[in-house]
Amino acid sequence: MIELEDLCGVSNPHNDGKVIDACSLFGMMNLEGKRFSSRDPVRAISNMHERGNGLGGGFAVYGLYPGYKDEYALHVMYLSKEAKRKTDQLLNENFEIIHDEEVPTREANVWDPPLVWRYFVQPARTRLKAQKPDDYVIEKVMSINTETGKAFVFSSGKNMGVFKGVGFPEDIAEYFCLEEYEGYMWICHGRFPTNTPGWWGGAHPFNILDWTVVHNGELSSYGINRRYLEMYGYECTMQTDTEVLAYSFDLLMRRQGLPIEIVSRIIAPPFWDDIDALQPKKAELLRAIRQTYGSLLMNGPFSIIVAHHGEMIGLTDRIKLRPLIAGIRDNFLYISSEESAIHLVSPVLERAWNLSAGEPVVGRLVSQRVLEVPTVGVR
Amino acid sequence: MKIKSYLSSEYIVERDQDRCIRCKVCVNQCTYETHYYDAEDDAVYSRDENCTNCQRCVVFCPTHAITVAKNPNAYRENVNWTYEAITAVKMQAETGGVILTGMGCDKPYLTYWDRLLLNASQVTNPSIDPLREPMEIRTYLGAKPDKLELEMVGEDIVLETMLAPQLSVETPILFSALSYGAISLNVHESLARAATEFGTLFNTGEGGLDPRLYKYGDHAIVQVASGRFGVHPDYLDIGAAIEIKIGQGAKPGIGGHLPGEKVSEDIARTRMIPIGTDALSPAPQHDIYSIEDLRQLIYALKEATDYTKPISVKIAAVHNSAAIASGMVRAGADIIALDGVRGATGAAPKVIRDNVGIPIELAIASVDQRLREEGIRNKASIIAAGGIKSSAEVVKAIALGADAVYIATAALVAMGCTVCQKCHIGKCPWGIATTDPWISKRVNPDIASKRLMNLLRTWSLEIKEMMGGMGINAVESLRGNRLHLRGVGLTDSELRILGVRMAGD
Numbered sequence: 001m002i003e004l005e006d007l008c009g010v011s012n013p014h015n016d017g018k019v020i021d022a023c024s025l026f027g028m029m030n031l032e033g034k035r036f037s038s039r040d041p042v043r044a045i046s047n048m049h050e051r052g053n054g055l056g057g058g059f060a061v062y063g064l065y066p067g068y069k070d071e072y073a074l075h076v077m078y079l080s081k082e083a084k085r086k087t088d089q090l091l092n093e094n095f096e097i098i099h100d101e102e103v104p105t106r107e108a109n110v111w112d113p114p115l116v117w118r119y120f121v122q123p124a125r126t127r128l129k130a131q132k133p134d135d136y137v138i139e140k141v142m143s144i145n146t147e148t149g150k151a152f153v154f155s156s157g158k159n160m161g162v163f164k165g166v167g168f169p170e171d172i173a174e175y176f177c178l179e180e181y182e183g184y185m186w187i188c189h190g191r192f193p194t195n196t197p198g199w200w201g202g203a204h205p206f207n208i209l210d211w212t213v214v215h216n217g218e219l220s221s222y223g224i225n226r227r228y229l230e231m232y233g234y235e236c237t238m239q240t241d242t243e244v245l246a247y248s249f250d251l252l253m254r255r256q257g258l259p260i261e262i263v264s265r266i267i268a269p270p271f272w273d274d275i276d277a278l279q280p281k282k283a284e285l286l287r288a289i290r291q292t293y294g295s296l297l298m299n300g301p302f303s304i305i306v307a308h309h310g311e312m313i314g315l316t317d318r319i320k321l322r323p324l325i326a327g328i329r330d331n332f333l334y335i336s337s338e339e340s341a342i343h344l345v346s347p348v349l350e351r352a353w354n355l356s357a358g359e360p361v362v363g364r365l366v367s368q369r370v371l372e373v374p375t376v377g378v379r
Numbered sequence: 380m381k382i383k384s385y386l387s388s389e390y391i392v393e394r395d396q397d398r399c400i401r402c403k404v405c406v407n408q409c410t411y412e413t414h415y416y417d418a419e420d421d422a423v424y425s426r427d428e429n430c431t432n433c434q435r436c437v438v439f440c441p442t443h444a445i446t447v448a449k450n451p452n453a454y455r456e457n458v459n460w461t462y463e464a465i466t467a468v469k470m471q472a473e474t475g476g477v478i479l480t481g482m483g484c485d486k487p488y489l490t491y492w493d494r495l496l497l498n499a500s501q502v503t504n505p506s507i508d509p510l511r512e513p514m515e516i517r518t519y520l521g522a523k524p525d526k527l528e529l530e531m532v533g534e535d536i537v538l539e540t541m542l543a544p545q546l547s548v549e550t551p552i553l554f555s556a557l558s559y560g561a562i563s564l565n566v567h568e569s570l571a572r573a574a575t576e577f578g579t580l581f582n583t584g585e586g587g588l589d590p591r592l593y594k595y596g597d598h599a600i601v602q603v604a605s606g607r608f609g610v611h612p613d614y615l616d617i618g619a620a621i622e623i624k625i626g627q628g629a630k631p632g633i634g635g636h637l638p639g640e641k642v643s644e645d646i647a648r649t650r651m652i653p654i655g656t657d658a659l660s661p662a663p664q665h666d667i668y669s670i671e672d673l674r675q676l677i678y679a680l681k682e683a684t685d686y687t688k689p690i691s692v693k694i695a696a697v698h699n700s701a702a703i704a705s706g707m708v709r710a711g712a713d714i715i716a717l718d719g720v721r722g723a724t725g726a727a728p729k730v731i732r733d734n735v736g737i738p739i740e741l742a743i744a745s746v747d748q749r750l751r752e753e754g755i756r757n758k759a760s761i762i763a764a765g766g767i768k769s770s771a772e773v774v775k776a777i778a779l780g781a782d783a784v785y786i787a788t789a790a791l792v793a794m795g796c797t798v799c800q801k802c803h804i805g806k807c808p809w810g811i812a813t814t815d816p817w818i819s820k821r822v823n824p825d826i827a828s829k830r831l832m833n834l835l836r837t838w839s840l841e842i843k844e845m846m847g848g849m850g851i852n853a854v855e856s857l858r859g860n861r862l863h864l865r866g867v868g869l870t871d872s873e874l875r876i877l878g879v880r881m882a883g884d
Binding site for chain 2: 230231259262285293299319
């Protein structure tokens with residue numbers, strides 16, 4: 001059995017500095033917030049079977065638990081009964097548990113599944129004190145993941161949930177009976193790790209609160225991205241590229257409140273020559289972004305889909321060393337590693353386009369803001 | 380009473396008399412009067428004892444008749460009582476003086492650059508060809524904020540945060556401090572022109588800046604040192620940045636002494652001292668006896684220049700550099716210049732040069748790490764100096780945590796210097812470490828600046844090649860990225876301090 005005390009040892013047992021993987025990504029969002037089944041997302045990600053190697057697949061579903069939409073939905077993996085006992089105790093002390101149950105599963109072609117349980121919880125009022133509920137939940141999630149051993153919270157948002165494990169994505173979907181669920185946004189991942197064994201927690205998506213990241217690539221800048229985030233209190237215990245992406249989004253969007261238009265320019269900035277050619281005000285802004293956040297430039301190949309409630313973002317590195325394609329039909333936005341996967345589920349599209357390097361595509365619920373391509377763009 | 384010297388000559392000059400055409404180029408080129416022409420014999424001979432092995436005569440002899448070799452005549456072999464040890468004692472016994480020397484420490488303390496290897500991409504991510512794709516090494520030096528404040532104005536995002544002044548350099552290589560007086564106007568001009576043309580910076584050193592070079596002020600870091608030579612409002616205004624010099628890698632804890640013979644009319648005017656007087660730089664800055672005093676000087680200079688330029692503080696890398704650097708950042712320094720034990724000088728006591736300070740590699744690593752632990756790394760840039768002699772060392776310095784490097788010895792070598800370590804004599808046959816108008820003409824700024832430009836160009840290309848190999852196309856992704864370094868032949872403690880893993884791990 002895998003020990004969880006040292007997450008880095010689990011996620012990256014060879015201590016390679018970072019996990020290296022290549023992958024397939026697929027995201028599908030109904031911009032009106034209408035929920036739909038797993039049918040299309042699972043077909044689409046399965047269509048890119050060759051991009052994975054069966055060592056990881058997963059899904060994040062938004063709008064998943066309308067019956068518990070105000071509770072934090074914690075999905076927890078257990079590798080022993082003892083771990084569950086300890087975690088239950090910790091949860092009982094710190095949260096009000098509205099409902100909990102085992103996540104339903106069925107026989108499927110997956111490798112060595114752990115026990116997966118879900119809890120719908122509210123922070124215990126007596127414990128919360130001055131802390132924001134979100135920060136409180138993050139703190140408890142981190143403490144379960146690092147202290148209890150053999151228990152791992154891999155999903156902690158409201159009205160959303162992550163399902164993931166070791167297997168091809170279609171097998172994971174079957175194992176977790178995903179055909180039973182509906183959501184207005186599905187983020188899917190198939191994985192081809194090069195240095196990770198079958199560890200269910202290491203599969204994508206990565207999630208904290210309602211933020212989810214799926215990622216294809218390898219960050220050559222990982223070493224400095226990580227050291228920069230450490231200055232702001234993030235401990236990159238799992239030694240994966242994806243972790244630094246997730247924490248960067250947390251720091252920049254949640255803590256510093258920067259819009260995605262700016263965050264995409266931090267992570268995949270334009271070249272100095274292009275910046276120099278802009279009108280002075282724009283140039284000054286982009287220059288300041290690179291000067292201030294240079295250590296968060298994600299250098300090297302990546303394509304990512306980042307999601308949180310109401311928003312799905314696709315982005316590639318600044319010279320687009322990994323593929324990412326977007327498509328629109330009716331009220332659906334699709335983002336995919338391969339165009340074929342989009343066409344499979346939507347043979348007719350109003351528009352399909354290859355994302356430009358470093359240019360985000362942002363899908364927002366119509367109730368919030370319409371779909372837009374940011375205006376700060378320079379390329 | 381003159382004491383008979385027991386010292387033997389270190390080098391012998393061999394002349395192939397069959398090749399020698401008695402052109403007397405060597406006689407004219409050697410400023411130490413090593414060569415002389417004997418009219419009676421119609422032959423050129425040499426006084427071996429004067430030779431410093433600077434190779435000037437060898438290079439300029441049109442018939443390649445001259446060879447300078449180490450004198451094979453040696454004391455009895457002894458691991459402890461080496462030629463150097465015996466000679467030093469004899470010199471001290473004969474002169475009663477401190478032994479002076481030039482350039483940087485030449486002792487075989489471990490050079491960590493040689494124990495660090497770089498990474499490259501294979502399969503899982505692509506390497507990038509800098510000749511065909513953008514590869515960015517532009518660097519901005521100065522304090523950076525923790526975060527940016529933005530505001531939406533209509534459709535536009537507008538920057539609210541005003542950044543501290545930044546220095547922009549097109550390559551992370553700057554010319555380190557070389558003071559006017561230690562070197563000639565021609566050398567200063569060569570450095571200034573190369574820095575200006577390439578888009579980087581030169582450092583005036585502590586002897587002020589001749590007004591004839593003010594036109595290169597945008598590319599000058601003007602230094603303020605303990606002697607305050609040449610410091611006046613125009614000088615502060617003309618520079619792109621100001622550097623407070625606390626210490627120097629070649630002589631930590633020691634001041635400077637420019638002998639009166641080198642203080643010519645131009646130098647006297649620039650340094651604002653009488654012609655022919657010794658220019659003495661005290662060991663400490665006498666208004667800085669503690670960290671709060673440093674803060675006062677930093678802010679005095681910021682006030683004097685209206686907060687328009689970054690203030691750098693240069694220290695020698697010593698045992699507790701990390702703590703000192705942290706204090707400097709908190710005192711308001713926008714740039715920290717660290718000068719390691721191999722940093723060079725125009726003149727220093729040999730015992731100090733060879734025994735005081737720490738290697739720059741360890742200083743970069745510990746300072747960068749400390750500033751990160753304290754969450755203030757973005758408040759100042761780090762410029763590393765001290766014997767950096769190749770583009771690979773620049774890349775390694777940046778990966779360890781430096782923003783940029785200073786080079787001086789390498790720049791002088793590009794202009795002709797052969798590191799013979801006799802700068803303190805002031806008669807450099809290459810025309811560099813001298814203010815003698817006849818000798819300093821040997822440096823032609825048209826040619827020397829071209830040589831410097833070529834050096835910057837080559838190193839920059841090589842840096843881009845190494846970055847591209849790693850799959851990195853912006854230097855900010857290399858900075859502090861120690862995962863691209865691996866150590867060989869290092870102890871666990873060394874690896875820990877460098878923050879680097881063992882090769883193969």
